[in-house]
Amino acid sequence: MTASSTTLPVQALRRFATDALAAKGMSAADAATVADVLLWADRRGVGTHGVARLAQYCGFVDKGELDPRAVPERVIDLPASARLDAHRAAGPVAMMAAVEVAMEKARVASVGMVLVSRTTHTGALGCYTQALARRGFAAVALCATNPFMLYHGAAAAGAGTNPISIAVPGGAADPMVFDMTTGATSMGNLAQARRSGQQLAPGLAADERGRPVTDPRLARLVLPLGGAKGSGLSLMIELLASHLSGEPILAEALERTPLGKTHRQNSLLLAIDCSRFVAPALLAQLGQRLAQDLHALPPAHDGQPIRLPGERGDAEAARRDHEGLAVPAVVMGELGALAASLGMTSASYWR
Amino acid sequence: MTASSTTLPVQALRRFATDALAAKGMSAADAATVADVLLWADRRGVGTHGVARLAQYCGFVDKGELDPRAVPERVIDLPASARLDAHRAAGPVAMMAAVEVAMEKARVASVGMVLVSRTTHTGALGCYTQALARRGFAAVALCATNPFMLYHGAAAAGAGTNPISIAVPGGAADPMVFDMTTGATSMGNLAQARRSGQQLAPGLAADERGRPVTDPRLARLVLPLGGAKGSGLSLMIELLASHLSGEPILAEALERTPLGKTHRQNSLLLAIDCSRFVAPALLAQLGQRLAQDLHALPPAHDGQPIRLPGERGDAEAARRDHEGLAVPAVVMGELGALAASLGMTSASYWR
Numbered sequence: 001m002t003a004s005s006t007t008l009p010v011q012a013l014r015r016f017a018t019d020a021l022a023a024k025g026m027s028a029a030d031a032a033t034v035a036d037v038l039l040w041a042d043r044r045g046v047g048t049h050g051v052a053r054l055a056q057y058c059g060f061v062d063k064g065e066l067d068p069r070a071v072p073e074r075v076i077d078l079p080a081s082a083r084l085d086a087h088r089a090a091g092p093v094a095m096m097a098a099v100e101v102a103m104e105k106a107r108v109a110s111v112g113m114v115l116v117s118r119t120t121h122t123g124a125l126g127c128y129t130q131a132l133a134r135r136g137f138a139a140v141a142l143c144a145t146n147p148f149m150l151y152h153g154a155a156a157a158g159a160g161t162n163p164i165s166i167a168v169p170g171g172a173a174d175p176m177v178f179d180m181t182t183g184a185t186s187m188g189n190l191a192q193a194r195r196s197g198q199q200l201a202p203g204l205a206a207d208e209r210g211r212p213v214t215d216p217r218l219a220r221l222v223l224p225l226g227g228a229k230g231s232g233l234s235l236m237i238e239l240l241a242s243h244l245s246g247e248p249i250l251a252e253a254l255e256r257t258p259l260g261k262t263h264r265q266n267s268l269l270l271a272i273d274c275s276r277f278v279a280p281a282l283l284a285q286l287g288q289r290l291a292q293d294l295h296a297l298p299p300a301h302d303g304q305p306i307r308l309p310g311e312r313g314d315a316e317a318a319r320r321d322h323e324g325l326a327v328p329a330v331v332m333g334e335l336g337a338l339a340a341s342l343g344m345t346s347a348s349y350w351r
Numbered sequence: 352m353t354a355s356s357t358t359l360p361v362q363a364l365r366r367f368a369t370d371a372l373a374a375k376g377m378s379a380a381d382a383a384t385v386a387d388v389l390l391w392a393d394r395r396g397v398g399t400h401g402v403a404r405l406a407q408y409c410g411f412v413d414k415g416e417l418d419p420r421a422v423p424e425r426v427i428d429l430p431a432s433a434r435l436d437a438h439r440a441a442g443p444v445a446m447m448a449a450v451e452v453a454m455e456k457a458r459v460a461s462v463g464m465v466l467v468s469r470t471t472h473t474g475a476l477g478c479y480t481q482a483l484a485r486r487g488f489a490a491v492a493l494c495a496t497n498p499f500m501l502y503h504g505a506a507a508a509g510a511g512t513n514p515i516s517i518a519v520p521g522g523a524a525d526p527m528v529f530d531m532t533t534g535a536t537s538m539g540n541l542a543q544a545r546r547s548g549q550q551l552a553p554g555l556a557a558d559e560r561g562r563p564v565t566d567p568r569l570a571r572l573v574l575p576l577g578g579a580k581g582s583g584l585s586l587m588i589e590l591l592a593s594h595l596s597g598e599p600i601l602a603e604a605l606e607r608t609p610l611g612k613t614h615r616q617n618s619l620l621l622a623i624d625c626s627r628f629v630a631p632a633l634l635a636q637l638g639q640r641l642a643q644d645l646h647a648l649p650p651a652h653d654g655q656p657i658r659l660p661g662e663r664g665d666a667e668a669a670r671r672d673h674e675g676l677a678v679p680a681v682v683m684g685e686l687g688a689l690a691a692s693l694g695m696t697s698a699s700y701w702r
Binding site for chain 2: 076078079080081083108109110111112113115138140151152153154155156158164166168170171176178180184209210225226228229232233235236238239240243244245246248250251254255270272274276277278279282283286287289290293294296297298299300301304305306307308309
């Protein structure tokens with residue numbers, strides 16, 4: 001909305017992203033899946049995980065880190081769980097496949113867990129837990145990433161900003177969707193601050209030797225959320241998502257092995273068939289009742305509403321579906337360059 | 352070790368706690384289970400969840416909030432999950448029963464989830480995840496509690512300090528055990544500061560109207576870890592552990608219903624049979640390798656070791672098993688008063 005951004009319809013960006021990914025060799029269905037996940041984030045106000053990632057995803061294809069034609073393979077198949085080897089498929093393709101498998105398992109066994117190994121950038125985790133919760137499943141998603149976070153007590157990177165998302169059917173936002181990084185902030189926010197030159201709040205970032213900084217030009221590492229809590233939780237996500245798959249990310253990166261220098265991620269997705277434990281109508285009623293109770297609390301700041309997980313994103317998405325998405329100039333430039341490299345005419349999409 | 356504490360053998364405290372709980376009507380086996388969980392925390396340096404809770408637990412019996420004779424009942428029994436109604440049994444009794452059920456399910460289905468509803472104070476969550484990890488299961492435990500924490504954006508209590516624990520076999524501490532509250536600190540730490548009069552660090556606590564305080568006499572509420580992150584994660588734990596059981600804690604408390612004024616907790620325990628996904632020898636090797644990598648990072652403070660989840664607790668427990676437990680004078684007074692009320696001679700245990 002500022003002079004340095006261009007407002008575009010969501011559908012135009014979705015079509016552009018789909019076509020660009022298809023031009024990189026992805027099937028139409030997979031390209032649409034990735035575009036949907038990117039736009040899911042943009043629409044909800046999480047620009048760090050939206051079309052600003054499109055050029056990066058295409059770069060992963062060029063480097064051979066993302067195989068646009070890979071089909072996630074079910075390498076372990078058990079009564080209540082499975083492991084998918086993504087074979088370097090795009091994260092959203094692998095995760096949407098995992099959503100289907102987790103539901104299939106949970107329908108039979110009440111609980112379904114899917115390990116997803118060897119994906120690329122997973123995208124906004126809340127997209128997958130929300131997809132499950134909308135179909136009646138409570139969901140937990142964990143994602144293990146490369147270490148760009150300080151390990152508490154160390155003067156160097158030793159943890160990923162490994163996110164966690166939880167969604168449960170029913171409530172104010174229906175479903176309530178929670179999504180957080182184990183860092184005090186995200187790498188995407190550091191990158192945005194670097195581009196804009198805006199000072200960082202204290203407690204968010206450190207330089208490459210772990211010294212706290214507020215100058216975004218010096219910021220290299222994210223500080224862990226709450227010190228030992230954030231880096232400990234991040235470590236346990238690596239153990240669950242990566243070690244249970246036999247596919248370590250952190251050890252390879254810290255040892256600077258050839259594999260450790262590549263981009264790859266692992267995830268764990270858990271689905272719980274709520275209807276096996278509580279009547280759906282009661283679950284919805286409990287969520288709505290609690291939302292009312294929390295909204296009725298005295299607000300900390302007059303005029304600022306008390307928000308439940310997912311509420312702000314729902315409101316932002318509704319507004320942007322109507323008004324369009326404000327794409328920062330720097331991202332517009334990246335999309336234009338990407339289009340040129342693919343022989344596409346980006347302007348034809350924005351009309 | 353200071354003048355205001357008394358050092359006692361772990362076994363003496365365990366015997367005393369067991370006998371006191373048996374005197375309140377608990378079976379010998381259940382009393383020993385609760386005493387073990389309390390001493391597990393004390394031995395690992397988590398005094399807020401140790402014998403300092405014994406008088407409180409006995410008080411719950413007097414108020415009818417803890418039924419010392421209750422037997423947790425399996426009210427839902429599915430291929431990969433179960434729900435235990437604890438019928439107000441002591442938290443450790445219900446949780447140790449849940450550990451057995453989660454293992455039974457995970458052995459068959461690869462994953463086992465147990466909802467535990469209507470327990471009393473759950474104790475240190477890490478005790479249960481460690482018990483599972485020692486037998487080869489990765490474990491996640493969540494616990495929903497009464498709201499003594501600020502909900503981010505509100506000027507009043509609106510969240511529990513709902514803890515989360517994760518343990519995975521293999522590693523430096525074997526198993527690695529992670530345990531955190533979703534608060535910036537715990538209610539137990541606030542109570543300790545109130546007793547000692549020590550000023551609180553900024554960002555930990557608030558008064559009853561949500562205004563940040565450092566004077567422990569004014570501290571009534573815990574601030575959420577990382578603002579919206581801590582209170583959002585806490586809320587999702589209430590949804591998973593309480594709403595899936597149809598047993599809301601937070602809504603009842605916020606509405607000040609008669610039930611909402613009583614003490615009760617709910618938990619969710621997840622066990623994953625690691626051997627179904629990765630060879631145990633490889634899992635152990637991956638954990639040890641990562642522990643070495645993290646220990647080899649440059650330390651933030653010279654001479655301060657870089658610690659992995661569970662390492663400090665393991666070391667503290669080994670030391671205390673050898674040297675005994677330093678029981679603060681105020682806790683010694685409580686134990687003496689409890690003994691007197693039960694017709695026990697506490698001094699005979701300490702000899």
